[in-house]
Amino acid sequence: MHNIRFTLLALVAAVVTFAVARLIDNAYVFFAGYVVLQYVVLATAWNILGGYTGYVNFGTAAFFALGAYTSVVLHKTVPLLPLPVMMLLGGMISGIIGLGMGYLTLRLRGTYFSIATLAMAVVAQTLITNWNFVGGSRGAYIIRPAESPLFAGDYIQYLFVIMLLLSVISVSIARAIQHSRLGYGFSAIRDDELAAEASGVPTLRLKLIATTISGGLMGMAGAPLPYYVTYLDPASGFSLSYAINTIAMPLIGGTATWFGPVIGAILLGTLQQLATVTISSALSLLLVGLLLVGFVIAAPKGIVGWLSR
Amino acid sequence: MDLSFDLLGNALVSGLLLGGFYAAVTIGVSISFGMLDIVNIAHPAFVILGSYTAYIANSVFGFDPILASIVLLPAFYLLGVAIYHVYDVSFERRGDASIRGLAFFFGILFITEVTLVLVFGVDYRLVDAPYIGPSLHIGVIDLPLRLLIPCLVSLALIGTLQLFMSYTFVGRAVQAVAQDPMALRLMAADPSRIKRIAFGLSIASASIAGAILIVIQPVEPSIARDYIGRIFAICVMGGLESFGGMVIAAMILGIMESLTSTFYGPSWSPAVAFGFLLLTLAIRPAGLFGRR
Numbered sequence: 001m002h003n004i005r006f007t008l009l010a011l012v013a014a015v016v017t018f019a020v021a022r023l024i025d026n027a028y029v030f031f032a033g034y035v036v037l038q039y040v041v042l043a044t045a046w047n048i049l050g051g052y053t054g055y056v057n058f059g060t061a062a063f064f065a066l067g068a069y070t071s072v073v074l075h076k077t078v079p080l081l082p083l084p085v086m087m088l089l090g091g092m093i094s095g096i097i098g099l100g101m102g103y104l105t106l107r108l109r110g111t112y113f114s115i116a117t118l119a120m121a122v123v124a125q126t127l128i129t130n131w132n133f134v135g136g137s138r139g140a141y142i143i144r145p146a147e148s149p150l151f152a153g154d155y156i157q158y159l160f161v162i163m164l165l166l167s168v169i170s171v172s173i174a175r176a177i178q179h180s181r182l183g184y185g186f187s188a189i190r191d192d193e194l195a196a197e198a199s200g201v202p203t204l205r206l207k208l209i210a211t212t213i214s215g216g217l218m219g220m221a222g223a224p225l226p227y228y229v230t231y232l233d234p235a236s237g238f239s240l241s242y243a244i245n246t247i248a249m250p251l252i253g254g255t256a257t258w259f260g261p262v263i264g265a266i267l268l269g270t271l272q273q274l275a276t277v278t279i280s281s282a283l284s285l286l287l288v289g290l291l292l293v294g295f296v297i298a299a300p301k302g303i304v305g306w307l308s309r
Numbered sequence: 310m311d312l313s314f315d316l317l318g319n320a321l322v323s324g325l326l327l328g329g330f331y332a333a334v335t336i337g338v339s340i341s342f343g344m345l346d347i348v349n350i351a352h353p354a355f356v357i358l359g360s361y362t363a364y365i366a367n368s369v370f371g372f373d374p375i376l377a378s379i380v381l382l383p384a385f386y387l388l389g390v391a392i393y394h395v396y397d398v399s400f401e402r403r404g405d406a407s408i409r410g411l412a413f414f415f416g417i418l419f420i421t422e423v424t425l426v427l428v429f430g431v432d433y434r435l436v437d438a439p440y441i442g443p444s445l446h447i448g449v450i451d452l453p454l455r456l457l458i459p460c461l462v463s464l465a466l467i468g469t470l471q472l473f474m475s476y477t478f479v480g481r482a483v484q485a486v487a488q489d490p491m492a493l494r495l496m497a498a499d500p501s502r503i504k505r506i507a508f509g510l511s512i513a514s515a516s517i518a519g520a521i522l523i524v525i526q527p528v529e530p531s532i533a534r535d536y537i538g539r540i541f542a543i544c545v546m547g548g549l550e551s552f553g554g555m556v557i558a559a560m561i562l563g564i565m566e567s568l569t570s571t572f573y574g575p576s577w578s579p580a581v582a583f584g585f586l587l588l589t590l591a592i593r594p595a596g597l598f599g600r601r
Contacts, residue, residue, distance in 0.1 A: 056411050058350075104591040111348045114411060115541045116590050118350075119583035122538050126580035137576070240534060244419050251412050286423040293416035296409040297399040 002179075007172045014164045021160065022153075030160045034228060036269035037163040038221050042242065043249035043261035044170045045217035049210045050247070051255030052183060054190035055110055059101075059117030060246040062124045063094040063215045065237035067222030069128055070094075072140045072232060076133070082149070083162060083224060090223035091216040097124075098215020099208055106207045125238040139233030142226040159224050170217045174258040177213075186210060241285055245272075248292040254302025263303055315449045320571040321564055322450050328563025329460030330525060332556045333518040334536055335543045336467050337511035339555050342544055344487040345504050345511075347396065351414040353536035354421035355512055359385065359519020360434075360528040361425060367436040374436045375462055378520030382513045389512025392417070393505045418533065425530035433527035441524060459521035464556075466517050470510070471552050483507040535579060542586035 021029050042060060050056050067090035074086050097120075105116040129137045148158035177183045185206045188196035197203045226232045245268070253264025268288060275284035299306050334356055341349040359378060366377030400410045445452040474480040482503045485493050490500040522528060543562055547555035562582055570578040 050408070054408055056408055058415070104587065111342075111411070112545070112590055114348070115350075115538075115545075116587055119538045119542070119586045122535075122583045123580050123587065126577060126583075130576055240419075240531075244415065247412055247415060251409070255408075282423055282426055286420060286427070289416045289419035289423060293413055293420065296413050296416070297395065300403070300409060 003172065003176045006175055007168065010168045010172060014168050018161060018164060022157075027154060027156060030154070030156045032270075032273045034156070034160050034163050035273060036266060037160070037167050038225075039245060039249060039265040039269040040167045040262055041163070041170045041221040042218055042246040043253070043265040044167075044174045044258065045214045045221065046246040047250040047255055047258075047261040048174055048177060048186075048217070049214040051250050051260070052177065052186035052190065053207055053210050055106070055207065055210070056114045056247070057117045057211075057214065058114050058243050058247070059121040060218055061238045061240065061242040062117070062121035063098060063218035064222035064225075064242050065128070065234070066094045066097060066124060067091065067219030068225040068232055068237050069134055070219070071223045071226050072134045072142065075142055075226065083158075083227065087162070087166070087220045087223040091220035094219020094222070095212045095216030097219075098211040101215070102208045102211035106204060106211070121238060121243070125234050128237075129234045135233070137234060139231055139236075140226065141231050144227050144230050155227070159228055162224055163221075166217075166220055170221075171258060171262060173213065173217070174261075178258050182206065182209065241288075244285070244288060244292070245269075248288050248295075250302075252291055252295045252302055254304030254306075256301070257304055260302050260304045267303075316571060317568075318450050320567045322452065323456060324564030324567030325560055326452075326456035326460040326563070327525075327567055328560030329463045329556075330456070330521055331539060331543055331563055332559035333459070333463030333466055333514070333521060335540045335547075335555055335559055336470060336552070337514040337518065338540050338544050339547070339552060340470075340483070340507055340511035340514075342541075343555075344483055345507055346487065347393075347504075347508065348411055349414050349508075349511070350411070350537055350541075351418035351421065352511070352515060353533040353540060354418045355385070355388075355515035356519045356522060356536065357425065357528060357530060357533045358421060359516040360523040361429060361519070362516065363520035363523055364434045364436055364528070367438070368434075373438055374520045374524060375438075375458070375517070378516045381516045385516040386509040386513040389509035390505050392512065393508035396508075397501055397505070422530045422533055429530070431529055431531070433529045434523070435527040436523050438524060455524055459524055462517065462521055466514060467552055467556060470514070473510075474552075479503065479506055538579070538583040538586060542582045542589070545586060546589050 017033075021033060042064065046057060046060060067087070070090035070093050071083075071086045074081050074089065101117065101120055105113045128134060134140050145155050147153075148155055148161075150158060150161075177186070185196070185201050185203075188199075188201050189203050189206060193203055222237075225237070229236070249264035249268050250261040251264070252268060253262065254260030268291065272284045272288065275287055295302065334353070337355070338349060338352050341347045341352065359381075362381055362384075363374035363378050366372045366381070367374045370377075372380075396410065396413065400413065440454040440458045443454050445454065445457070474484060482493060482496075482498045483506070485496075485498075486500050486503045486507070493500050493503065539562065543555060543559045546562070547558035562585065565585065566578045566581050569581045
């Protein structure tokens, strides 16, 4: 019951956010807001594996881009498919890849998992670069419909609403996990995997559940990307900045709770949007790097840990 | 089939030379990751930094890039010492080196890369030296000097480090600190100091590795990422703590990449390293030459 009440509250917050954005009545608000929300989803998804179980995933870009490229393929084969269905399929593909990835590497020490995720991102990027059907290294163009299919307004508003709903879903999942048996199992793995295993926690199975959920959500976050950017090439889809952002946001916000990644993503995402507009995009990335290093050194528990002290 | 035999021979030789160069890029991680258990994924960024210092020494002052990188070794050593000091105080002593340590180095990787982009832009830079261009010819086999010299420099670097590790007190202490810091303390050596020296050496090696990288190919800041996978693939394949195994693994990888790019096209070659790494991790995590 508690979880349903939380989801309802989050939905109310989402409706209010959308209403405020409509009131401001500026397309840029939706464009910038979409990116921030996308990072809320990515950071939350990363945290389910990275924060709860302590396995650092450097391959966010791969899961994200696989979702995006699933949409490209679907757009070329079944163009009439509604976006939410594409997102589900993109999420399934990334979830399956997450499961396979976890199965290959999760029996190893944590660092090997991290290195392997990085490796997987490059393998996936090379495959996509050499796959002509989705445009190869030239990239793929997607024409964004002009009008939102659900309500009166621009298509970007529709994308914004979709991402808003996905944020509500992923944050609700993350919160539900945190307070469940699954979440306690995850924390046990993070704190001492050997002890957890010895006390009967099925560590491998739990870790596989975490990689699957985490990868699936990342794929869902990536699926609308082609419609947002309208031109997708492997270098931008697999950009390392997705990986650094999704690691920086939970670590800056605080990894122990569902709330940390959300606050980290909103703060850092907004800051980056502002810095990109006012200064330059290279500087805004530098800012993320500096904040990440500063926070891991000075505030190991992030903003949430800092506030609750 | 005469032509393709030539092609095969040349691909094998250039792969071997390329592998020699990969060994120089990897030696730093063999020390930091293999011996000190520090997951320095920022190492390739320091290699690129080495390329750019060699580039400045070459294009502004007209020095030989490789000689310049040897002169710059102390500066890179001090950089490594400084970074280890921050790492030690912030993570190792608090006992939570894993996630935050990884994130720390990931952040450093990113900061170095973006700073280089802001200072030098994203243009490819290259250096000028007498050995870039000419080739030796032995039968049908070409030995381009711009691959041969880096390979020899790399092997000299690794040989020197191997001698240092085997025959000096500090070197042996570095090997010991990986196995048992407590025992090292009982021998009246401070593990923190030993690790600082070792980490300094690992970053110092990036100066030379960077210089030979820019001799081999033009460099721009983001190519650091391509090397992360290669480096760790070689390191893991070679079995973490042996330099010899590492060099063999580097050469195997070099040959495989060279064959792939000769016969299937260069756009496939990045996947080789990473694919091989994934396979190694899945099948034989102790490495092809590991002792465990």
